[in-house]
Amino acid sequence: MSIRLLSRSDDKRNGMQVRVLPADLQSQHISWVSFFMGYFLYILQSKYFDHYYIGQSENPERRLEFHNSLEKGYTSRYRPWELVYKKECKTRVEAIHLEKLVKGWKSKKKNWKN
Numbered sequence: 001m002s003i004r005l006l007s008r009s010d011d012k013r014n015g016m017q018v019r020v021l022p023a024d025l026q027s028q029h030i031s032w033v034s035f036f037m038g039y040f041l042y043i044l045q046s047k048y049f050d051h052y053y054i055g056q057s058e059n060p061e062r063r064l065e066f067h068n069s070l071e072k073g074y075t076s077r078y079r080p081w082e083l084v085y086k087k088e089c090k091t092r093v094e095a096i097h098l099e100k101l102v103k104g105w106k107s108k109k110k111n112w113k114n
Contacts, residue, residue: 039095043085046078053081054102056095060086
């Protein structure tokens, strides 16, 4: 990304405004398709405990890294986690709906390998 600083004399704060403008996307090998990715329902399984975590995200792999390193709370107690299932949804609303549906299943042992 390129950064361009634009000064504005009518800005009442410090007379300076910062705008970040994207550089030529072709030169960075970034396609516009990556900006329109869907959301995913994802399921993590603890490698050493019989626990699962169900969530939704735009990037399940990044969330997996987060759950295995930074996050405090439920998932930190059962590390390390592995991604055992992900399903792409067209919208976040659809992903949230699927997340609630799966979390509502009463079965303690779930089989997501199909």
